[in-house]
Amino acid sequence: MPITYFLILSALLFSIGVYGVLARQNAVLILLSIELMLNAVNINLVAFAAQLGDAGVGGQVFALFVIAVAAAEVGVGLAIVILIFRNRQTVDVDDMSLMKW
Amino acid sequence: MTAEWWQEGTFWLIAVGMVVSALRVVTTGNVVHAALYLVGTLLGAAAMFVLLFAEFIAWVQVLVYVGAIVVLMLFGLMLTRAPIGKGNLDNDQRLLAALCALALFGVTSWVMFEAFEGEEISFDRSIATTAENVGDVIFSTYVLPFEAVSVLLLAALVGAIVISRRDRG
Amino acid sequence: MVSSFLLLAQHGGETVPPAVPQDGFFTQFMWLVPLLPALSFVIILFFGKRFRHGGAAFGIAALGAGLLLSLIAFVELAAGNAAVEKAWTWFDFAGGDSLLLEFGMHYDFLAGVMFVVVTTISLLVHIYSTGYMHDDERYTIFFAFLSLFTASMLFMVIANNLIQLFVGWELVGICSYFLIGHWWEEKENSSAAIKAVITNRVGDVAFLFGIFVLFFAGHTFNIEVLNHMAEEGEIAATTLTIAALLLFGGAVSKSAQFPLYVWLPDAMAGPTPVSALIHAATMVVAGIYMIARMFLLFENAGAALDVVAIIASITMLLAAILALVQDDIKRVLAYSTISQLAYMTAALGVGAYTAGVFHLFTHAFFKALLFLGAGSLIHAVHSNNMSDMGGLKDHMPHTFKTFIIGSLGLAGIFPLAGFFSKDEIIGGALRSASDLGQVSAWFVLIAATITAFLTALYMTRACVKTFWGSYRGHGDPHESPASMVNPLWVLAIGTVTVGFIGFPVIGPFADWITVPGHEHHGFEPLYNLVLPIGATIVALAAIALGIQLFYRERWRVDLLSGPFAWLYRFPANKYYLDDLYLKGIVRPIQYPIARATYWTNQKAIDGLVNGAGIATVALSKPTYDILDQQVIDFAVNGAAGLTGFTGGMLRYVQSGNVQRYAAVLFAAIAAFVALFALT
Numbered sequence: 001m002p003i004t005y006f007l008i009l010s011a012l013l014f015s016i017g018v019y020g021v022l023a024r025q026n027a028v029l030i031l032l033s034i035e036l037m038l039n040a041v042n043i044n045l046v047a048f049a050a051q052l053g054d055a056g057v058g059g060q061v062f063a064l065f066v067i068a069v070a071a072a073e074v075g076v077g078l079a080i081v082i083l084i085f086r087n088r089q090t091v092d093v094d095d096m097s098l099m100k101w
Numbered sequence: 102m103t104a105e106w107w108q109e110g111t112f113w114l115i116a117v118g119m120v121v122s123a124l125r126v127v128t129t130g131n132v133v134h135a136a137l138y139l140v141g142t143l144l145g146a147a148a149m150f151v152l153l154f155a156e157f158i159a160w161v162q163v164l165v166y167v168g169a170i171v172v173l174m175l176f177g178l179m180l181t182r183a184p185i186g187k188g189n190l191d192n193d194q195r196l197l198a199a200l201c202a203l204a205l206f207g208v209t210s211w212v213m214f215e216a217f218e219g220e221e222i223s224f225d226r227s228i229a230t231t232a233e234n235v236g237d238v239i240f241s242t243y244v245l246p247f248e249a250v251s252v253l254l255l256a257a258l259v260g261a262i263v264i265s266r267r268d269r270g
Numbered sequence: 271m272v273s274s275f276l277l278l279a280q281h282g283g284e285t286v287p288p289a290v291p292q293d294g295f296f297t298q299f300m301w302l303v304p305l306l307p308a309l310s311f312v313i314i315l316f317f318g319k320r321f322r323h324g325g326a327a328f329g330i331a332a333l334g335a336g337l338l339l340s341l342i343a344f345v346e347l348a349a350g351n352a353a354v355e356k357a358w359t360w361f362d363f364a365g366g367d368s369l370l371l372e373f374g375m376h377y378d379f380l381a382g383v384m385f386v387v388v389t390t391i392s393l394l395v396h397i398y399s400t401g402y403m404h405d406d407e408r409y410t411i412f413f414a415f416l417s418l419f420t421a422s423m424l425f426m427v428i429a430n431n432l433i434q435l436f437v438g439w440e441l442v443g444i445c446s447y448f449l450i451g452h453w454w455e456e457k458e459n460s461s462a463a464i465k466a467v468i469t470n471r472v473g474d475v476a477f478l479f480g481i482f483v484l485f486f487a488g489h490t491f492n493i494e495v496l497n498h499m500a501e502e503g504e505i506a507a508t509t510l511t512i513a514a515l516l517l518f519g520g521a522v523s524k525s526a527q528f529p530l531y532v533w534l535p536d537a538m539a540g541p542t543p544v545s546a547l548i549h550a551a552t553m554v555v556a557g558i559y560m561i562a563r564m565f566l567l568f569e570n571a572g573a574a575l576d577v578v579a580i581i582a583s584i585t586m587l588l589a590a591i592l593a594l595v596q597d598d599i600k601r602v603l604a605y606s607t608i609s610q611l612a613y614m615t616a617a618l619g620v621g622a623y624t625a626g627v628f629h630l631f632t633h634a635f636f637k638a639l640l641f642l643g644a645g646s647l648i649h650a651v652h653s654n655n656m657s658d659m660g661g662l663k664d665h666m667p668h669t670f671k672t673f674i675i676g677s678l679g680l681a682g683i684f685p686l687a688g689f690f691s692k693d694e695i696i697g698g699a700l701r702s703a704s705d706l707g708q709v710s711a712w713f714v715l716i717a718a719t720i721t722a723f724l725t726a727l728y729m730t731r732a733c734v735k736t737f738w739g740s741y742r743g744h745g746d747p748h749e750s751p752a753s754m755v756n757p758l759w760v761l762a763i764g765t766v767t768v769g770f771i772g773f774p775v776i777g778p779f780a781d782w783i784t785v786p787g788h789e790h791h792g793f794e795p796l797y798n799l800v801l802p803i804g805a806t807i808v809a810l811a812a813i814a815l816g817i818q819l820f821y822r823e824r825w826r827v828d829l830l831s832g833p834f835a836w837l838y839r840f841p842a843n844k845y846y847l848d849d850l851y852l853k854g855i856v857r858p859i860q861y862p863i864a865r866a867t868y869w870t871n872q873k874a875i876d877g878l879v880n881g882a883g884i885a886t887v888a889l890s891k892p893t894y895d896i897l898d899q900q901v902i903d904f905a906v907n908g909a910a911g912l913t914g915f916t917g918g919m920l921r922y923v924q925s926g927n928v929q930r931y932a933a934v935l936f937a938a939i940a941a942f943v944a945l946f947a948l949t
Contacts, residue, residue, distance in 0.1 A: 022933045
């Protein structure tokens, strides 16, 4: 199978994730889109790992680490979102523009 | 060994499913539906992993991503009074975002096409990438990053608690 | 020096020059004599106020020493020592002896006589002034200027070159100004001083040009050299004549000849000692001295001496007539001085060199005596006018006696000094007219005789009005103090005795003062007996007429009305000469020219200056408004404004929307990737 299939797939998912990050209002949905992006990266890594054969174990290990980091990031991110919700009663990122001019 | 017809077919099936789910994640008006569509994408990703001889990663994906992370998201949604039912969840810069995403997709795909045109994944394996082998590598070559990630998880844990606890007195 | 006295006594006055004339010991140091009064001037000026009586003692001491030195040196000269010439170079412009300026002394008989005259009269005036100026508030500076004057006069006399002579000439003029204007609080006194200076200036210009002409002709300022060149005929005749006439121009102003005598009567505004010293005996004779000094030059200068003689004749007559109609006693004496100066000038004009210098010598004594006597009268009566005096012979005996002696001397009565000197002049005129054929000498002869008559007449008038009759003034006049009377007696004795020095044949004066190269005229009975007798008769007749007219008041002529009124009015208004000067010369300069100059200054020159100022101000306003405010400030403010504007535009990037930032970030990433991929 041409590796490009997986690469294109990964790129597509990544782009969709980017769209989601930029276009969504709800903070939690932005976090969701970020997960999508990370997944795309994982697919990319594992595809390369598969292609490299014996040396490709490192790729899989890397994907493992990405998953772990994603988990940590989601935990902290959600904690922040909840804190914001507690203070502002909303998680609409459009309303959080204090740093404007 | 070239892919069997059923391997490629499976790929295409799962790929389409994944993309559709992903699209639904970013376009649906119901927040819970978005989370559930993400589950679909993640399961599809797991299937991809299996297809790429990374069974251990596939399982970890399912356990951690689907089992923990998406649940955590759902908890977050619930705790932040996610709007019930359909609504408009997009902001004003949809067009710009779309353009951006398209640009990004275009650039990256073109680059990767250029770089890896015609390369094939071989399905012949001499060494299996089993859980045993992965574990072996983690605890020998990549033990340091492993420990670092552990510390990271600990920090994240502590951090999450500190951030979100109520101030007493 | 003692040997010189013995020599003199042995030969009874006639001198026998030794085989080789040596320089006398004292004659070499005669340059000290001008220096002593100069020193006293400086001392009195700076330290005079600290001494009791303002340091007058310094002046008297300096002059006493000067007189002593002058007498001793003169005796040495008389005993046969040579005339001394010394020089000290001051500036030598072109090297060699062209344009050589030097300080020099030339001491010979002529200088010696002048020295004795100046120092004697000056010393007596100093002593007199201690009494006369006793209560004056500017006592010290008066004595300082007296010393300065004496020093300048001696400096002039001893000069061996024309430039030094001119310097001394000018210095005495300035001292005259200061001394005439001593009581400058009265406007007329300061005006008189200015008149003196300006009138003298006119003559000085001529004098200076005369010096220039001589310099360009002879390439030297040295008097001896010039005289020698004139005699040898090395200078062209026309040049000599022009130079001589120009030099005479200086004498006309300084020695008060027609038409520049107008300053002398007004100079009587100064204190009487000043009049006695400067305007009778010393300064005014500077012109006579100068002509005597340059006599060889004048002799060879063609018609110059004729001009001198004629002008002198006119002057002596005019002045004598004027003296007859004055009320102010000092003015009588002033016009008398002008007349007598004309006598001296006339003598030189007809070539009677010795007579002229002798008259200078004697005139100094009796004129100074008359002035100091007048001063004594004025001091007692507190008025200058004879109409306030009268009958003073009983109140002021000493003044009366000395004044009479002086008047007789002036009138020329035997055996007083004036007799001998006047007689010599008339004799000289006759000799020149008949023997030498000088035409102008006839004018001199006639004028001198008439003037002798008039002189006796006006002096008689003065004496009668002052001393006889009844006192017409205020208060109680009394005799003056000893400090004033003693000099009077000294001068009176001088008037009596001095004449014998010039006694024809036996008097040594003729041996001392002769024109070099001329022979000494012997005793000729026709001239030297008839003439003096004739002169004495004339004088006595005048005195008799005067007594009749003024004392007995017979033949009174009503002068103010009647047929001869114009005869009186003409001289009474000084022949309208002053008016001519005032209206003809002074006023045109004063008003139109001065006004034109003022206009030029205010409009043209100030206009330029003000115009420059206004132009600058006018230029600066638009420069400020446009260039500074709009152009430059626009650039500066514009830069700041542009920055502000750009910032204002750029700040909208900070939307606060994180997703916006993220969008930009991703777009940039895409761009970078593309960029890296392509390159």
